[in-house]
Amino acid sequence: MSRLLCVIAFLLCHAIVQAQHRSFSNKSNSVGSVSSLETILMDQNFRSKDSTVVVDHLNELLQTAKAKKSAELEIIHDLLAADYYSKLSDKVNPRSDLCYKKALSSAKRIQNDELRLIVLIRQGYYYFVYRELEAAIPYFLQAGELIGQVDYKAVPLFSRHIHQISSFYGYIGNYSGAINLLQEGLPYCKDGTALHISMVNSMGVYSEKQQLLGQAVVHFQRALGIAERNQDSLWMGIIFGNLASIEEQKGNPYKAIRLLKENVRLSVKYSEHLDAMRSMIKLADVLIDVGGWQEAEGYLTRSEVYVKSKPFFLPIKTRIAKLRSEIASIKGYQADELLYLKQYVHYDDSLRATERYDELQRAYWQWQSDDFQRSIAAAHEERKTSLLLELAFGLLLTSVLIIVILLLNRSKNRHKIKSTMLEKEQLTYALEREVLNKELEKITNSWKEADEKSKESTSLIAGLQNDLEKLGKENTDIKVRSVEVLDELLKEPIMTDDRWTKFKLTFDQVFPDYLKKKKAKYPRLTEGDLRLLALMKLKYSNMGMSSLLGISMDGVKKGKQRLKKKMEDPSE
Template sequence: MVLFILTVKFTLLRMKVYWYYISLILILFFKSTDLLNAQSITQIQAIKNPLQQIEAVLNLPSHFNRDTTLLKKELEPIKTLAKQHNSIPLEWAYYMLMADGYSVAFDHTNARSDQYYKYARNLIEAHPNPELEMIGNIRQGYYNFVYRKVIDAFPYFLRANDLNTRIDRKKIPLPVKHYQFMASFFNHIGDQKKAVNYLHEALPFARPASRARIDLLNSIAVYLSVDNPVPEALKYLKQAMAEAQQAKDSVWIGIISGNMADYSWEAGDKKKAIELVKQNIDLSLRYHEPNDAMRANLILASWYIDQQEWQLAKKHIEASEHLMEDKPYFLKYKMDAAKSLAAISHGLGQQSKQLHYLNRYILLRDSLEKRTNIKELQKIIWESEQEKYNRALLSEAEKRQKVKSTYQFMSLLLVLIFAIVILLINRSRANIKIRNANLEREQLQLNHKKQLVDQELLILKNSLSEFTDTVRQNDITIQQLREELKKEENQNPTYIAEVKANLNALMETHIMTDDRWARFRHTFDQVYPDYLQQMKDEHAKITENDLRILALQKLELSNASMSELLCISIEGIKKAKQRLKKKLGATYSS
């Protein structure tokens, strides 16, 4: 018994010592993290070149898994440094890192990342900097693209593509990285030519025999292989291989070997092709490049299927699936694996398994098509957006030209008036001439002031007032048409049909559909920022229909107008308001 007690005490003592050491290690870890962060900030402060300073900030870690508290803590010194030095670029870089950090934390597009991108955009609008504006658009576009919000990414890449013709590339932070983002997007939507152009623009900024340059050369070869002859792509692959061998970079040697294997296979040297891909898999796994190993296993499996080596093909498919993760990026590869397994099952005469894998393939394909649009459709949408954007630019140029012409005309008019005044001075008495000139000058000043006031009033007249006026005018028109129907009900059938058609057409354009509500809400939120969102945050029971009532009520529309807009009876509107009043309580009156 005594021995047992001593054993227990000794065990407890060992556990205490163990936890003491664990606690000490954790304290030292967090202290060292703080010290490392302090050193990073000190190093950034010491950098005198503004561009290099921004690049140093953008290279800081912003990935802290789901720990957003640690994210804020680690990046707060950057914000403080930006405020101390009144540095717009540093503040912009801080917002970029915060947006990145939240996207990693949520592993999806999210409101917090969007908000930080908006902060950065507003900052650049207030302090124009075309280089940072372009990079901000690239990063926000790539953020949407990575999470397969391809259509949402279009406007940002479109704006960045336009700005690229008007910026100084030497002032761009991390040009290689950001041009690679552009190239990835354009390759995805099927515009390999533009993707290759961006990679060529990045080449001068990559050091010879560096990983960045090898990656660029390899990507150029891959993109060229889609639409161009083999020799053109092979030329860049050989150049990439030469630089990888010069750098003694085993990982890239393996990757490029895998890419060159495709050409050996097409040339009929299948044994060499298989050996090259095996080398790629071995090097990728050895140097922790699982995604490349996964893709190489799929390629090798497809070749074994071609040779009817079913068991070898199955082995490499299983190896590939082992390296896949449950993320949107891997959907395409899971689909390819399912298709290959169906082919293997067919070759082995396993019909039930073949049907199982074909079913999985179809499900994955449908899921992939829901997440990523068909490339041709995306390309058409891109071209449409580009055309729309170009039209907007042309319209803006025409407006500027019109304003310029107006100023020229006004200048000419002022010169003519001045000449007339001089002529009058020469022909009339001095006092009358001077008085007339003063009166004319005052009149011009008044006209100018009036024009300024009118311009301010025009700016203040936003789309909401136009919407309200339109609604009220439509209400009047609808009532008039209804009254005409009542008057002519039994007299002129043709006229009645025409009036009914007009009434129906007007009602269709008048009713607030979901699409119109979305556009209306966008405008409303700009005029009354956070009004609807605050209501929704403060009152969880509020529905989307309640928000519509609140918005229309804010515009002081009558129950009748709301009834026509929402296609609800006036009594229904009143009841909706009563329900809303109960939900909001005292807030409803205020």
């Protein structure tokens, strides 16, 4: 018994070690392929302005994935194809949706949570960019839950994808959540890169949103130091603009103006038009406050060059119209002031409607987030309960196994005794059955003898019938009476009621309850039906049944048909 328990314990330990080894091997293989996947994701050929170049590279990547039977490469292909279609149509579109759906399905199928994470983030960001927040929320929620469960080193471009999801958190007003995500991603970001600077700068922006100006300055100065160390003038200009906002809030407008002018200069130099536009408008606002409305007017005119007729630029248009009306008021141009005020009111109404929608979306996010967290908590509790039940069941099963082994050892002798007694009972039963079989055989043989005698009688009666027919030609009355007597003799069955009673008693002993069960199952069976069933059980032929029952062959066949019908449908 102890050796058996040791074997069971060894097998359990071996299974656990094998499972851990498989898990480690899967992770190792995943980590080994991260760099190659990152290289493909960052390949600029997939972002070429020439559609032919992009399509050719996508087809080449898909062929490689199929040739290598690599689900990972197929997922990367689907993500890059989704990017291409979204840029091509500049909106949410069915082809991008389908690509994301395929990528997510493949990641789930191969059980790769690291790739599933980037698919969720990229699909959520795709909807977020085109401001379909309701569609983006479920993907960001799932990604947020998955972030704490994956190996960050095994996630391709982990810091870049973290930056994307943090921008969504910042948009919905969850600034602390955005900062926490950025802090998670920073250790995996290459030092000195534009992405590194952007992530640190974003932490400053979100701190400023929370009115944590001291922390904001720390982050901005850190980002500026990285930019200066790597001679990234573009980012230096952007950070100057952010520091200018801090200085304005501190009451230092002229310092803010110097920083904003440097921001404008560098942004224009490096064709960062959106940042240049925002900086020019901010600069015009500060200049008006200090009386430099003429210079402010020039910056507003320059900024309008970059404004486009897209929903994204609605806040920009609103602010420009307001500043234009202020300058017209200072100049005393009432007609222009009224014109710009009308534009401002129009844009502001549209903006407020948009902001109300955004507020609703943020509230929807919060509701969805709370509901998602509740469902996660419920799932954790369910898993915990399931684990406890499995543990209890395992202990119970082990206990039962031990008890069974003990009982088996104790019951060996009892089993031997029972086996001996069973053998004796089987021998006794066999003897009794042999006696009954002999008795049944005797009855059957007597029936056969009676059958043979019946055939002889039939033959004799037939001969007599011929002789009587000859005599009947002379005397008709004698012929009629003789035929009636012969018919009665021919109709007399071999299996009389007395013989049936005796036969049934013996049959029931050889085949216990056979007829009784048939009668119980099919209550409409008659005694004649039971006689047929008994003879059929004994493998009698139709001719044998005809002789024993004293009916014709057709009568036997019809009886069998009626019997079959009753047994197929008891209602008949």
